[in-house]
Amino acid sequence: MLNSKMLLAGVCALLIAGCTHPDAVAQSETSAPTQSVIKTSLAQTDNGYTILRDGDPYFIKGAGGRTRLALLADSGANSLRTWDTDNAKAILDEAHKHGLSVMLGLRLGHERHGFDYGDKDAVAKQKAAVREQVLKYKDHPALLAWGIGNEVDLFYTNKDVWFAVQDIAAMIKELDPNHLITTVTAGIDKEKLELVLTRVPDIDYLSINIYGGLESLPQDLLDMGYDGPYVVTEWGPTGHWQVDRTDWDVPIEQTSTQKAASYRSRYAGGIKDAPGRALGSYAFLWGQKQETTPTWYGVFTEAGYPNEVVDSLYYNWNGEWPEVRAPSILNFTINGKQAVDSIHVQAGESMTAELKLKEHQDDGTTIRWEVLPESTDIKAGGDPEARPKPVEGLFVKDNDGTLTLTAPTTPGGYRLFAYALSGSGKVATANIPFFVDGK
Template sequence: MPGTTLNFLRRLARCLLLPLLLCAGAPAAATASAWQGAAFEGDRAALEKLAQAGAKVVRVYRESDVWVLDAAHQLGMKVVMGLWLGHPRHGFRLDDPAAVRKQEVAVRRFVTTYRTHPALLAWGVGNEVETGVADPQPVWQEVNRLAAIVKSLDPDHPTLMVVADNSDAWLAPLARCCAAVDLLGLNLYGGSVFQLPERLRRLGITKPVVVTELGPLGQWQAGRKPWGAPVELTSSQKADFFREALAFLAGQPQVAGAFPFLWGAKQEQTGTWHGLLLADGSPTAMTDALSAAWGRPVTQAAPRIRGIGIAADQFSPGQTMSAGVDAASFDGSPLTTLWEVRAEATDLRAGGDLETVPPRIDVAVQQADAQSVRFTAPAAPGAYRLFITVRDRLGKAATANLPFRVR
């Protein structure tokens, strides 16, 4: 047996041992489903909804989320505990010995404190730390050095490094990099997830892989309006993506699991682009899709959006505008629709950094019901979005938005 294959099998056995405990009695072919869960940013109520949906694992990003360990344990879930590492684009300097040492001390202290926690499944050492650098390898070597320290302090839990999807040339060094890292985490969006097995083979990456962020088309991938506004999928289209992607990944033996992004809500291009829940915690067709993939299909599905439309892309200040949505509830009962205009986001950041929520724009509404709206275009020229939130009688929601411009 070739040495590389033997090493891969040894790593795979070690790294999948803990998650297998979550699915005691499951056949070996079902190991990928053991890491079923989501990337998480939210409160206790959101975490409870995640457990109720059938998740067994929750991925968190930073030490400030340590409360999730106790809460997840109470809810019967395991945690991939993030160790946040400084990013060069945020000013962290690998050539600053004092900064490097300070970060190492913090990692040592945290791992020593929580290495015996019963909810701990694995350590996530950094997240997309290489974003914005010209050469990722020095950053990855530092991640590997810290991962080795984590392993020396806690040999009982595997280490996971997380990198952003990029070109083959960018990712190729990962085939030879980072011996102290047990599992490779890749943040994948859109159709790239379906290319993952072939890319791993082509690049010679043999480590077990976790899709540490799984999402439909990101705002950097989506089609754009002539003025540059990216076009967001509806929540129903996103749900379709999650169903297909999770079913595909479940059949890939090198993939130990996938974490849809994001169980919670956040502003990133829009307030709905990446959140699986609404800001008020309302479930969606996306959470329904995850529940089904995790073995708990719902009987009362969220509303489904079948189509959206707006009279035009561009309007004059004060012009009357109209838009509509075609949506249906699971049982044919009436729906309600909230129509809201916001300025297009301008505080756009890289790598998921915090963005400012764009302001809501008050407009004069002439008519609004569950299917359509007619209102007066904003007086100020600029880029805007019409946000559409459809709700059923149970409080489940569907979302969509339509970019438009006033000029």
């Protein structure tokens, strides 16, 4: 529980909202576990706060997602996070099989989707539905914590949502005294944090979604007066709302190499460097999804190949690199220009793209190219988006990282994607936006 000392000390915080919602649910036929419930709690010591699981200190090394759990465990993780209870029994069983705990999400309605927290009947029905889920899964040995809602504060106006969250937290505390309870916010300013701390006293710690800005989070929280425990429940590449944009106002995505570096620096600054306060984290996203682009947030391609970020997470969790690593991108240009140069071409113009790589082992690399129109199906908060259809028939010549192609004939914004796949099945990815001006 966030105690009174923490309430007084902790009226503060900073954050930049994240995006959520995982890739498709993996099915599992794993048999039910035979072990009994494993108790988790939050302890305060002279060195700060720590999670105790089965009586032992437990630092969360996790990722958000529900697929490829064997690889997650082999990479050094000990936990995963979900956003809802869809297929929860299979996920919990599979996690337990691989020695992973689960922060199980309890989906709540969002104001931006039409849920009205002023509707007492709707709020009561939601609480009753959550109660059924808690009773169903509370004794599973893989369960670590309950996550009540995810970013219910994103674009909200009705602050009564926090009373609803507290009502559920108090209920869970009574139904299940063996597991931790938290709620996840989409960016916390001082007003919002005060609301959470005062209106939701039955959560055990803060859960924070943050992308760019994670490195300075521990000091920023201290500067604002909060020295209590927290878990970073989403973090990863620089968000599409935080990056530089082209002169036609589309965001410029980091390469997988740049993302991999940011996963290391952000983990070190925002999580590892705050012992006794940071209880661990869940990296985003252990899976694949379309959000702005098909490659922005997932650590796997649509074909299931792990990118460089998986290697960085391995490094974060183990303190050393995996034996086999993904290729790295040294440079990617169109007509000799970088993405930040706001590249314009004429319809039907001949273009030359060059991709320069660093290979970490001699296993051969194959490059696949794709041109997609700029996505127009942009949502908020990780809501599902449609993937643009590729433009076919543009490639003229492909030779060892140099591609000759013809610009599309329809004016507008596009992206050229490059996927560099090693012989060992790991990938580097990059894309460059370009704009076809027309003849």
